[in-house]
Amino acid sequence: MSHEQLVRKVISFIELVDTEYGTRDPEKITVIENIFCLGWELPNCIQGFSFVYNGDKYIVINKKLSGRGKYFVMLHELYHLLKFHTNEYNRLLFMTNAFLKTTKIEKEADYFAFLCMNYKDFDNINLSTIEDEIAVFKRRYLKI
Numbered sequence: 001m002s003h004e005q006l007v008r009k010v011i012s013f014i015e016l017v018d019t020e021y022g023t024r025d026p027e028k029i030t031v032i033e034n035i036f037c038l039g040w041e042l043p044n045c046i047q048g049f050s051f052v053y054n055g056d057k058y059i060v061i062n063k064k065l066s067g068r069g070k071y072f073v074m075l076h077e078l079y080h081l082l083k084f085h086t087n088e089y090n091r092l093l094f095m096t097n098a099f100l101k102t103t104k105i106e107k108e109a110d111y112f113a114f115l116c117m118n119y120k121d122f123d124n125i126n127l128s129t130i131e132d133e134i135a136v137f138k139r140r141y142l143k144i
Contacts (some may be wrong), residue, residue, distance in 0.1 A: 075113035
């Protein structure tokens with residue numbers, strides 16, 4: 001899947017979220033979906049993770065993050081839960097440094113979070129600069 005196809009796939013999912021929930025606000029969506037959100041003191045290299053336990057869904061966010069950083073991580077992890085990524089995947093995610101993520105699933109979740117936060121519509125999106133924009137955002141807001 002090309003970079004452009006991946007971004008278009010995420011945009012389609014955001015449009016579905018807009019229609020389904022009427023909002024991109026992760027706090028509102030987690031309430032609708034009965035997802036528990038927790039703030040924990042985590043190692044600096046872990047911004048957050050999500051998991052399902054006994055049918056309950058959880059998002060854990062590093063308390064040390066700034067407001068925009070927490071919002072990004074919440075959206076990122078919400079993407080994993082809404083897309084039904086497995087517990088086995090989430091165990092691997094827990095051990096992954098946010099600045100070294102390279103998998104397609106992690107890129108998708110980053111695109112989802114970034115696009116939800118920074119674009120109301122997608123008519124003027126520059127697909128060739130999205131990765132750079134995300135990298136700048138992460139250096140600014142996810143560094144602990």
